[in-house]
Amino acid sequence: MLLGQGVLIVVAIAWTASRGSVPWIIWIGALFGIVSLWSASLILRVDAKGVRLGRSVSVPWTSIREVAFHGPGVVAADPAIGLRLRPEAPLPDGMKSIVHDPSNPDNIPEPLRASVRNLDHEKLTAAVREFGGGVPLVRSA
Amino acid sequence: MKEILWLALIPLGFLAIGLIFAALGVRGWRSQGSFERRATARANAIVTDIRHTNVGSGADRSTIAYPVVRFTLPDGRTVKSEAMAVDHPGSKWRRKGVEAAVIYDPANPTSVAIEGSTKSGRLLYGCFTAFGVVFALIGLTGFVLGAFAFFAFTGGGP
16 A cells, blocks of 8 residues: 555656656645655654554553553564553543443553554563653553 | 636536535535434533634634543443534533533444534534535526527637
């Protein structure tokens, strides 16, 4: 998908260079490609503000009960990270809804999970320790 | 000749914009109706946050507010969700911490609306549809009259 959009961007640039003008349909495709590449350029950020999953979902540390690390093949082929929220946490930015089930408190809703290729567990541990203010990082089965 | 063809785009633009508005209005109306049929459960909720979305641009830019509500389901689960609501200055839910009655779909409890707000929503979508139809009719009339005038003056030829 991303490769196709990248190709469209290259086609638009090459077309402009060789012919001077580009059909609008190519520009629209290239624009979608740029937006998609921009969205895909951030998968996970752990900093002093909290944890950001992709470009949309952002959760402050005060809302996070624990950060779950799933090894490869547990919830996805690649390693994955999930956020378990405190019951009283407000609805995170970027999410429209969330259901908290007290009988299954360890369930992680899909928007609070991210599969990250080559996720470095040591770096993640260091970042959570540095910024998390005591929020634990747990390895989940 | 070219100028006349360009002029034909004006009524066609009206028609296109009108049809888009009418389609959005009908879609919203139907979706609201579908939600009202499914939303058979009621709960007392607390407004925990107000989220804002900017719509339009320039002088037409405005802000729509959505309440985030929290309520408990009969099985003990807690739902936090952006609720459908129509924004108007007198709305009680525009403050954090106020209580609001909500209706929701028991099969999908995150589909929730402030009770009573769906009627205003229907009115809004009805206005959208009416505006779109009027715009489309203006465009269509302009196009037909323009075509008649074109053929009357040119006899159909360039």
